[in-house]
Amino acid sequence: MTANGVTAESDAAADGAVALRTSGLGRRYRGVWALRDCSLSIPAGRVVALVGPNGAGKTTLIHMIVGLLTPTEGEVRIFGAATGRDRVAFVAQDKPLYNGFTVAETLRFGRTLNPGWDDAMARRRLADLDIPLRRKVGALSGGQRTQVALTMALAKRPDLLVLDEPLADLDPLARHDVIRGLMAAVAEHGTTVLLSSHVVSDLEGTCDWLVMLNRGRVQVSGDLDDLVASHRLLTGPAEAADDIAARLPVVARTVSGRQASLLVRDPAPPADPRWTSHAIGLNDLIVTYLRDPHAGASRHLSAVPGRVPAE
Numbered sequence: 001m002t003a004n005g006v007t008a009e010s011d012a013a014a015d016g017a018v019a020l021r022t023s024g025l026g027r028r029y030r031g032v033w034a035l036r037d038c039s040l041s042i043p044a045g046r047v048v049a050l051v052g053p054n055g056a057g058k059t060t061l062i063h064m065i066v067g068l069l070t071p072t073e074g075e076v077r078i079f080g081a082a083t084g085r086d087r088v089a090f091v092a093q094d095k096p097l098y099n100g101f102t103v104a105e106t107l108r109f110g111r112t113l114n115p116g117w118d119d120a121m122a123r124r125r126l127a128d129l130d131i132p133l134r135r136k137v138g139a140l141s142g143g144q145r146t147q148v149a150l151t152m153a154l155a156k157r158p159d160l161l162v163l164d165e166p167l168a169d170l171d172p173l174a175r176h177d178v179i180r181g182l183m184a185a186v187a188e189h190g191t192t193v194l195l196s197s198h199v200v201s202d203l204e205g206t207c208d209w210l211v212m213l214n215r216g217r218v219q220v221s222g223d224l225d226d227l228v229a230s231h232r233l234l235t236g237p238a239e240a241a242d243d244i245a246a247r248l249p250v251v252a253r254t255v256s257g258r259q260a261s262l263l264v265r266d267p268a269p270p271a272d273p274r275w276t277s278h279a280i281g282l283n284d285l286i287v288t289y290l291r292d293p294h295a296g297a298s299r300h301l302s303a304v305p306g307r308v309p310a311e
């Protein structure tokens with residue numbers, strides 16, 4: 001385990017096991033940057049949560065990764081290759097499937113288009129899920145459509161599976177089933193997964209790497225457990241907050257009356273006994289970063305989390 005995302009990325013680069021690397025990636029729409037200066041390095045075999053507020057640039061990033069969108073600047077490499085898209089499967093937000101096709105016809109279509117298609121697995125998976133092959137896709141429930149789209153993606157036997165908000169529109173039980181099915185399939189084949197979601201509770205226990213985008217910039221990228229362990233919430237008197245902030249890498253601060261709370265990364269224990277240090281959960285960590293687009297941009301952080309060291 002490493003102390004932060006930057007170090008973890010160096011490790012991944014060193015052993016050659018990088019599934020996805022973006023370098024200085026950016027996309028502009030009519031003069032406005034939707035995503036800028038995005039440099040990430042994701043080790044192979046990780047299940048990556050991509051989170052960020054509405055409009056943060058998640059779909060823009062995903063579409064550049066899967067080749068649906070041309071970058072304005074920078075580049076994407078999949079398993080070291082600029083042309084590695086044949087190793088990627090993608091499930092889009094709206095899960096485009098042909099409503100007039102039956103599930104069986106949908107599978108046949110997938111088999112025709114994909115040389116490495118695993119038809120036995122696809123049929124087994126749909127049978128386990130009680131999804132009838134004879135039913136028209138248009139007659140399936142939202143959860144069943146998601147499962148069919150996911151099965152189509154898994155049957156391609158991708159090395160990198162990219163899912164744009166696959167859990168939206170699903171009830172909690174269906175969300176749970178989708179995640180469980182996905183994790184089982186991923187565990188069997190060591191597939192790297194990149195999953196965007198707004199539902200933080202779905203990500204806990206599922207994902208082991210976290211990428212946070214905010215206003216088109218990478219705020220954080222790193223091993224999820226390491227990120228949670230390396231942040232502490234310090235609470236103490238508001239009048240002493242500036243003093244603490246001058247000495248420690250403060251990510252974000254809130255003041256309520258006479259009390260201040262500082263989210264701090266890799267802090268030494270505060271010498272001032274009026275301050276107490278608490279562990280922070282994943283949900284609070286994410287919410288704190290998301291609330292403040294500048295969180296993490298402290299002058300104390302010598303490297304911006306998520307930025308790949310120069311090679």
Ligand SMILES: Nc1ncnc2c1ncn2[C@@H]1O[C@H](COP(=O)(O)OP(=O)(O)OP(=O)(O)O)[C@@H](O)[C@H]1O
Nearest residue numbers: 029030033034052053054055056057058059060061
């Ligand atoms: N085709 C487009 N033309 C102009 N602007 C666009 C286009 N697509 C996206 N944008 C803008 O780029 C920014 C990022 O959008 P994007 O869809 O990538 O965000 P997101 O994080 O996926 O948002 P959400 O969580 O709401 O799906 C937004 O400000 C959006 O309005």
